[in-house]
Amino acid sequence: MSSRPALTPVLVDFKNALAEQKHFYACGGRISIATPTTVDGEAEARSSTSLRTTQSKPVTIRWDLSNPPHGGLAECKRVTLPITQQRDRDALDSLRDDCKPATFGLNGKDVLDETYRKALKMDTELFCTTFDPYSLGIVDTVTQMLLPSFEDPQTHRAVDARLYKLNIYSGPSGMFKAHVDTPRSAAQFGSLVVCLPAEHHGGQLKVRHKGEETTFDWSTPSDESKLPHIEWAAFYSDCEHEVMEVSSGHRLTLTYNLYAVPGTRHLTGRSSVLDPTRLPLHSAIERLISDDPLCGKGLVFEALSYQISDQSTLTLNAGGTLGFWCSHAYAYNDTREAPLPETLKGIDASVWESFRALGIEVKIAPIIRMEDDVRNSIAYFHEWEKARERKREPRKRCRLPSKFIVGNKFGYGNEGSAGAMYSHCAILASLPSKTSKDSATTA
Known part of the structure; x- marks a missing residue:
């Protein structure tokens, strides 16, 4: 198994910046x-003051x-x-x-x-x-x-x-x-x-x-x-x-x-336009990118809610992807509407816009949540699959049961409705490796 790399200082700063935004609700x-x-x-009396109530x-x-x-x-x-x-x-x-x-x-x-x-x-x-x-x-x-x-x-x-x-x-x-x-x-x-x-x-x-x-x-x-x-x-x-x-x-x-x-x-x-470069997260993300936290190794870091997990995993993809688990749940109704990113809330919207303002490609992906025993089985299968590939044996597809996809996790609400339900998603930011950035600079 691969060793777990420690978080770099800029990732720690980004983690702290996310934690400071958790009151956006x-x-x-x-x-x-x-x-x-x-x-x-x-x-x-009020008319004589500059601040009108x-x-x-x-x-x-x-x-x-x-x-x-x-x-x-x-x-x-x-x-x-x-x-x-x-x-x-x-x-x-x-x-x-x-x-x-x-x-x-x-x-x-x-x-x-x-x-x-x-x-x-x-x-x-x-x-x-x-x-x-x-x-x-x-x-x-x-x-x-x-x-x-x-x-x-x-x-x-x-x-x-x-x-x-x-x-x-x-x-x-x-x-x-x-x-x-x-x-x-x-x-x-x-x-x-x-x-x-x-x-x-x-x-x-x-x-x-x-x-x-x-x-x-x-x-x-x-x-x-x-x-x-x-x-x-x-x-x-x-x-x-x-x-x-x-x-x-x-x-x-x-x-x-x-x-x-x-x-x-x-x-x-009225126009209520905000400049994403003035969001508190923007400077933290800018430092994150300029310091190349992935070090060209293609690391995928999991952001749990408004935190970055210390448990980072290694992937073989070129470059790297920073995954942010959205702090909020979002309503959906199958394929009839595609409300994201338009309905992103609070810190989730700030993360999305901050990355976009820096020219980083971002996308939204659904989250699959599994029980621990299923997760361990999948992890074991992944290691076994890699061993089989090294022997060039034919691959067998693994299908995840649909019941592990997050659905309506909330039991009580206002009046019932079958029109929509809540689910969870993640924001994935494709960060370039230092090698690709250096080559782009010298080109």
Whole structure:
């Protein structure tokens, strides 16, 4: 067996640079509500400052019943948040009464189990709202943070936020245990949750990825002098998240599915172009290439999540390939769509663009995951195969059973869907050997 080579200093630097980027999975913010007092008393003060704060008007929700009682005409109802009048308080109770129990997806089916999820829902065909995440700059922020576009027109991307559900988690005991969102299509890369200004306590949203956790606490502050706010959080769809128990009040949220689509200007009229040469990973990758870490020996280094494994393997190919196991899972639906690299997320997108900016050929490949005993059998077969080739014996093909290909590894999600599922992939960068680079320089 070949000895395991040690990582070179530049590979160690690259490994550390990857580890520093592991927090790229969620973002959030808050938007204050423009009430009559803030409009009269604070607008003038804000106008004199260089930093203007985005404000939203009070949010109105209108809805009707799909099946009105006694076959009559559907009654249109409305509630305005934050609540300032008794009629809106009554309307919020009416909205809660008109919602239905929320289900969740389990193995492609909708399941109602209030020990796992206790919440109410209303589908988009039954309500409309004055809230607009585009005009308030939320979608632009999500685009910059979670789906940045680059100068290459092939990966110039935009976010299409589509309203999916209205949910109410009421106290006591409203909650949703840890789950991963069910992808609605291969183009979906994330979710946006907007918490409207309805008084409640508890119900924190916890988002987790690769051992990291971010908590969004949208409870109503005890200091009544604080202005009401709209809170929001966006995160990648393969991130596990959980709604903690609501102790009192009503946690009212709007959920948007986030899709990657071509071109930023098509949606918002603004261009959010990032220069990949200014990404933190770019300089680390540039040093990696200039130092020729493969030393012309054709080494293949495995990058596990956002790390480079110390267990490097030797191959006989000319040149070398650096393999980066993507940090995120991606939705796919067989061969109907090819969303990658357009839907690459966070650090995965940074790695892809940094290599491309340096002229390195990159491609995406699926990952096959095997049990240890199968992996050992394949490794033994590989050594045995090489021995047979040396004796010039005829080769026998080895077929891997399809059950070892990664499929939908997530059990629980929002409402079930058979349209797409999650899988894993790797980014492969073809690094030239020092010999080929030297010959290209002298040519």
